Every structure is written in structure tokens, then in C-alpha cells.
Amino acid sequence: MRPTPSRILPLLTLLFLVTAPDASGQQATAPTPDEVLAASPDDAWRALDPERTVYLELSGGRRVVMELAPEFAPRHVENLRAMVRAGLFDGGWVMRSQDNYVVQWGPRDVADTSEIPEGIASELDAEFEVPSRGLPFTPAPDGDVYAPQAGFTLGFPAGRDPEAGLTWMLHCYGVVGVARSEDPNSGSGAVLYAVNGHAPRWLDRNLSMVGRIVSGMDRLSVLPRGTGPLGFYETEAERTSITSARLGSQLPPEERTALQVLRTDSPTFLAYMAARRSRTGPFWAHTAGRIDVCGVGIPTREGR
């Protein structure tokens, strides 16, 4: 059986047509995830709050945008904001990249105290969980292996224990946590990590979580893996430099990334989850009819 170009070429263009809308234009089946987003009203989206956004500029002009989550770790986020304002990350670097786990960054010399102004804490009490009271929660539809309840709170993947009345951020792809040593109260926000592989959910409730990479994760995820223990780089030359870190509010509006995030408490998000769990269209031989909380993804789009 010899392949002919007409039969094989579609492999290159159509393979995994799982994120693009059905080109047939037919609407006989349920809408695809992209069709849900295309039909969404503007009020399903929110602009990034400049006070809750950190722009991390990597060497080579590559920008990484992190949305802060003060509701999940208020003291750590406030301390992180103070560190950004004080310029502590400028000249810092990515010092660790471990495959299918985390990428980690911080100031150039985290032990150099000479530049740290008063009012910035070097250690904070752990904020692994927060009270659920008052926090919105959109459950993921199909349960979870780890948490009694899993879903979304204020645009972040979240777990809940209804008996204990506690909420915590889940270690899904791209979420950002505060590195620490063995002492649970040893983190500060100076050294941060982002998940770069399959969700390491066993870390949940063990680290203070401060946000999520909403743009530029594809830059952090491709950094060469470090060859030292735990993926730390063994030489300074391997590290990627951080040119600067700034809050959105420190930048003129035109220098901020024009980005909107889908509200996780919107009807559009519910429809999006439904479309993600039941993929339809000509590609799909089997429809899962299920979606895990870290498999949903939180859509973004251009816009202010």
C-alpha cells in the first residue's frame, strides 16, 4: 500500500484538530470549546488588574505575565509585591528547570541581604490554605483524585474541603508557588516556581501559592533542564537572566500586555468546560465525557 500525497498530506495539517473549530460550519453537534469562546459575551471576560499582575522580562526580550492571587496567600502576595517594587528580581535568574515538574526563579543572590529594604519579610508563616467563606467556587464536573472538591475560584484552580471550610490552589500546569525549605514557615516569595509538566498534585497544601502564569509559560517551559539534583543548573552560564520584574501598575498602560481572562464564574466558562469534556466533531472516535480540573485550562484572549 503506497501512500499518495493526497492521502498523506492532511496528516501535517489536520493532525489533532482538537483546538480548532470544525471547518465544516455545521452545528449539528454540540459546540466545540473554540466555538463556545467565539460566541462569548464581553462580560464573560475580565481584564488583568495592573495591581495583580507581574511582568517578568527574561533576557532576550521574552515576557512572562503572572496573575497574582492575593485571596489564596495574602501575606505572601503582599510581600512579593513589595519585593517587585523594590527591584529585588531585577538581575535575578531562573536557577532551576526540572523536567515534568517545576521551573524556579528568584533574585541573583537570595542570600545577599544588603539590598533588602526594611518592611520586606525574609520568612512568612505558611499560607497553604485559606477559609472558603466568601470565596466563589465553580466545581469541575467530574470529581478529582486528590481533593474532596475541585474546581475554580477567582480564575485559579482550587480544591476545597467543605468539612474543614478550607480552600487551596491546585498544582496545575502554570500555577506559581513560593519555594521554601523544610520549615513550612520559611518561604517569602523571593523564590518562586511554576509547574511545567503533569500536575504534581501531591504538593497541594504544602506550599503557599501566589498566582498563575497567564502568558509566556511557553517560554519558561522550554528552558533546558538543569543537570544538578532537582534540576538546578550547575553553572551560572546555564541560567536565564531576569532583566526586570514590574507590577502592571508600575508600567505605563501601553507597555502592559493586553490580555483578558475568562471569568471562571461565568456561564461561558461552564459551557467551555462542558465542551472540553465532550469533544465532538469528525476527529473524535471516542468522547471522554469527562474532564479533570487541571485539564480544563483557563482561556485568555487579547484585549484590555
Next chain:
Amino acid sequence: MRPTPSRILPLLTLLFLVTAPDASGQQATAPTPDEVLAASPDDAWRALDPERTVYLELSGGRRVVMELAPEFAPRHVENLRAMVRAGLFDGGWVMRSQDNYVVQWGPRDVADTSEIPEGIASELDAEFEVPSRGLPFTPAPDGDVYAPQAGFTLGFPAGRDPEAGLTWMLHCYGVVGVARSEDPNSGSGAVLYAVNGHAPRWLDRNLSMVGRIVSGMDRLSVLPRGTGPLGFYETEAERTSITSARLGSQLPPEERTALQVLRTDSPTFLAYMAARRSRTGPFWAHTAGRIDVCGVGIPTREGR
């Protein structure tokens, strides 16, 4: 509160001490995953079978090792073996890298039929599932969001439907599937992909799965993301070349990678899963007591 070097330096060395054994030497708590592996008997491990191993040499001398899974897709694996023997991948390339999804590779010109010998199929009937009968199965201990049963078969993550009597490979990090177009029977094994992010489990039972990357996934995962639709590279210059692909049996023994895989039907693997679900040691403030099938990981070690 000023940080002092003695309080901050451990951040760089101890952070996430989750893969290293407890340095205290104490054994008051359950063993760590690394301790389980260190204490394992030799018969818990198996060497790679040269007939079931493909060595993919990327430009720059970077080797990627794939273990084949003929029990999951016998026709596709046999066709892939024939393609490797015919040298069809030599001079091929990686043509796609989509963040948190898949990296994909194949021959340089998949539409060029001039070099394809008789006996190699350009399209095969789908092998999305196989009968469970006769296949060993080690269940993951904590259930699964997607499959009626999830666990491990012959060293690969597997789902099962006991009512239908079917088994299929799960889209965990590093597993390798056969790309296809919309027609379920359009894949051949010439174009393959590996999962490079959070497990896209909605692809399960939609693609024929031929194996798993057992070494070198950290090379494939860092390839720059393509900027075209679905992460395809837009120019040839962005693609990474494949110098050659060879079965282990085509190479002299000394040129094969000395690698052993933990048997997923061994008592050691059960102990390893138990240690992964209940992490103990000074770092852990909260023990999950749960592990998802794609979070287990299948250990490898050096050895022939």
C-alpha cells in the same frame, strides 16, 4: 525582618526535597519513593528488549529512547519497526511542539512515496483499544477521573473497561501515539507524538498508542514551541533534525543505552506507588494519601 545567609541559603539546596531520600537516616516513618527503589531486588527490574526499543538520534548528539508497546497496537508497532529498519526516519525531523500538549516528529517528507518499500503500510486500521484478556494489570490505588479502571500494563499506563473487556494506553507524560487525520484509520506510525505536558486524557481511545519515551523526554520537551497553528513550526529552519532511528537490535550491544525499567507487576512497584501517595519526611506538612495514575511515574535506572 532581614534574611541572613544561614536562613536563606537552604532555599537553594533544600527546596522541594521531594525526590531525595531523607538525609537523617531515620526510618521512623514509611520509606520514601527513593528508599523503596534503593532497597529493590534486581528481579524487580527488566532490561530493555532490543526488539522493542527505538533509538532516535536528534541533531546535536541528543538521544531519545522509546520503548515499544506491541501489545497495545500490534499492527502499528510492526509497521513502525519496518519503517525504522527501512531508514524512513533518517533525515526526518520534529515538525511540531505545542506547549502543554504534544511534540511530534516524522520523516522529512511524509508525502514522498519514492522511498517507501513494499510491505510498509501508509494507512492502518485503528488500534485504539485491545482485548484485556491475558494482559496483566496493576491498578492505581485511588481511581481515575476518566477510565473505569486505571493502572499499569506491561510497563505502560493503561485504562480498562471491565464490562467491555478492553484495555488502552493512557495519555500520560511521555507516552507516544500515532498521529492521524480525521479518519480513524489514517495513521501508519510514520508520524508520532509524545505528550509534553499535563496528561491530555481526552485523547485516550482516539489514537493508536505505540510506546513511551523512557529516556530523553527532557530533550523533546524543551524544543521551542512552534508558532503556527497547533504548534507546527512555520519554517524548516525551526525544525530539529532526526539523524537516525534504529531498533536496539540494529545496534551493537555497546551502543545501546544501558537502561532498566521497574516492572509494574512487581512488589517493588506497589511499594513505590504507596510511597508516592503518602509522602513522608520533614518537608511534608500535608500528606495527600492519594496518587493519580499519571502522577505515579515508571522508574528507570542504569543497567543492562
